[in-house]
Amino acid sequence: MKMDRTGVLRTTFVVLLLGGTILAQTPKTKRPPPVLSNKSFRNLTALPPLPGELNQGNGETSMTEWDIQRTVDRHNEHRKNSRASNMQFMTWDATLATMAQRWAERCVFEHGFVENLSPYESVGQNLWLRGGDPNKPISGVVATDDWHDEIDYYYYESDTCTSVCGHYTQVVWAETNKVGCGLAYCGYISGYRDAWNFVCNYGPAGNFYGERPYKTGNVCTQCPTASPFCFNGLCRLCNLEEAGCSCPLTCQNCGVFNKDKCYCECPGGFYGPQCADECVDTHRWCGANPGWPSPASCSWDPSVPKGCPLMCGVCQARDPEFTCDPNQPGPGPADIPTPDTLCNTAFDSVAMINGELNVIKGKKYWRFDQQGRLTSEPSGELLKHYHSLVKKGVKALYQIGAEGPYQNTISMVRGKKIWRFDGNRRRLNGWPRNLYNDIGIRERIAAAVHDERYGITYLIAAKTSNVYEYDESGEQLVQDNPLQINAVFGGLPVKITGAFRSGGSFFFLRGKKVYEVNQGSMSVVGSPVLFAERFLGC
Structure with missing residues (x-):
């Protein structure tokens, strides 16, 4: 299941466990575990560091630089082919990698972390286990592909799964833009022997209850303000003179297009990347008690300003004298020429x-x-x-x-x-x-x-x-x-x-x-x- 965003989030791990791995079992140990559904932990108490561990993220991981780059690239390949309008470009995070490496070395096939070294209040986690030769490390690309293959079980329209699919939704969660992974060879791990334990942490976490992993639409038309440009189909900061960088916005509701900064300046009453959203509070808890009684509630959780943009000052109320035709598009980018x-x-x-x-x-x-x-x-x-x-x-x-x-x-x-x-x-x-x-x-x-x-x-x-x-x-x-x-x-x-x-x-x-x-x-x-x-x- 997915994380509920209705309460205060502290250090949170989204549980995503992959089943179906092929491993050699140690004699007289338990049978392979069943495929587990997704869970979420809140307010976790960090385990004490192992002897010699530092309480800081220094980017330690046993993955090679080449495999790190390939793993990040494969995440972005899957992400850009989701036909999403708000999918962010993903990059490597050293603190998440340190956390993943230390957890992988514990050789316990379950979710958790030694200490939260990252700047995120919520961190997603994917696990992957496979038997193999200790001299031949597995590739993070293979694990990423296995997680993405769960697309076969996910139905976007109803936001439901027919089997485990939380690994896939985390890989393509649009608002997640950082990943860090660790890899360890375990002689014995949770009833199995001679296996590679691969852990990836994600920040900020995805898989929140009631939210789909991404928004559909033309690519890069709903990018966040922190990464408004489109780089090879993903939201990212880039220079328009750089190959692969573009700004595909078309402003609506008489928004004014700024190509250099790739954003639409919206008139009062509208907001969003293309000024397509009307500035009204839509959640029943906006201004309610119990609920979110005042603007002070807006810092409680990211879902509050999403449901109450007017109360939280995300946008301004509409001017009653505003007369622009809501269906009239503002100026936008020129057509992309055919190569x-x-x-x-x-x-x-x-x-x-x-x-x-x-x-x-x-x-x-x-x-x-x-x-x-x-x-x-x-x-x-x-x-x-x-x-x-x-x-x-x-x-x-x-x-x-x-x-x-x-x-x-x-x-x-x-x-x-x-x-x-x-x-x-x-x-x-x-x-x-x-x-x-x-x-x-x-x-x-x-x-x-x-x-x-x-x-x-x-x-x-x-x-x-x-x-x-x-x-x-x-x-x-x-x-x-x-x-x-x-x-x-x-x-x-x-x-x-x-x-x-x-x-x-x-x-x-x-x-x-x-x-x-x-x-x-x-x-x-x-x-x-x-x-x-x-x-x-x-």
């Missing part, structure tokens, strides 16, 4: 996903709106964040809309397999499936596009003129397949490399050119044009 490299690329695959055109090349993909404006980072996003096994080689991609048993799912064809994910990028049970053995397609697929009118997906062969019609509801090929591509889409040539549907047309790529097929006549309209010029704003 020249994308304008001259023959993509591996394309698809229309959630109203955005996704284009894939190698290990990365980019997103464009339907006006051809780049909506993702110019450097691209990594495919592997859909799932750790989908790293490259995606040759077909499509989305099923709001119909049938697989509504609002995304499918990827890679080699002989087809992967399927739900709207939160969780891999569906029973997937991937084998195109050859499970579906009956015995050749490589180069493109796919879904026709929601009939619940049919067209799978286009890479080296022949074959097209396979796959019934998504019946989960089988339509009778008399395959068909010739010209018999399905009149006038379309062979060796198609990508396909998607937009508006009343299908679009098919062949190299750098795109063909339009009217969905009524199912025939090519006009002559092919350059794909990048028509759809990527080139």
Whole structure:
């Protein structure tokens, strides 16, 4: 469960315990513990230091500098691919690392700390245990990936888990911006022998009850004032002249945009990064007794000014003579230009996903709106964040809309397999499936596009003129397949490399050119044009 923010927080550890590790047991010891749910401890009394320990954080950890950097980088990779609007850039903290190292060396597989050396009143903690060779330390990257894999059990809409997922939510908790880890080899630990004990501490802690780990929306549009800029998809302080640094804000409610400082100066009555929030107290405890009776209550807990922004002076009351149209956007940043490299690329695959055109090349993909404006980072996003096994080689991609048993799912064809994910990028049970053995397609697929009118997906062969019609509801090929591509889409040539549907047309790529097929006549309209010029704003 998550920490409750309704009381005064002191030194707090959020308990996040990973189960399912494979370890050798010492004879006549207890069986492996069950997977534990998340817990929280409050007002902990620090254990006395071990002999020789210093009561200060000096950055001690047995991790190498290389693994420290890789571990922090992997946290940030997972964080920036959460599609969050307020996700902060994470950095290493020496005091948290010292605490983690000293706790790991205790060789007890449970949550806690020797002494709180950090500046945080609440500290999150993830644990990970694995058997291994004492001469071959485990990597923090592997542990971080295992924690993140709990995404399969987390449902953002309801903020619930079907299994343990607290490690994942801590890794992607937007307001947590510091991590420090420690690693120790234990000859014996809580009933097991010969295991690496890996501990990561997080500040400030995440996993508060009633709060989701992050806010959804366009990346970096709800960054905190301390880190208002966007650096490769994460909120961070940076220089706009630095590669990867941008300010994607668009001020609302007549807010005045300051590009150099990346903030919106809001008129009275509104607040927030984009002046989108109305300055009113929303919590029933604001000004109530019992509850939060006065502005003096605002320092009790971070949740008070969030629920009572007017009482706590976060913003000013609205001027009754203020007449700006609330829906009128203020001045904002210019559109991000499409990189020249994308304008001259023959993509591996394309698809229309959630109203955005996704284009894939190698290990990365980019997103464009339907006006051809780049909506993702110019450097691209990594495919592997859909799932750790989908790293490259995606040759077909499509989305099923709001119909049938697989509504609002995304499918990827890679080699002989087809992967399927739900709207939160969780891999569906029973997937991937084998195109050859499970579906009956015995050749490589180069493109796919879904026709929601009939619940049919067209799978286009890479080296022949074959097209396979796959019934998504019946989960089988339509009778008399395959068909010739010209018999399905009149006038379309062979060796198609990508396909998607937009508006009343299908679009098919062949190299750098795109063909339009009217969905009524199912025939090519006009002559092919350059794909990048028509759809990527080139």
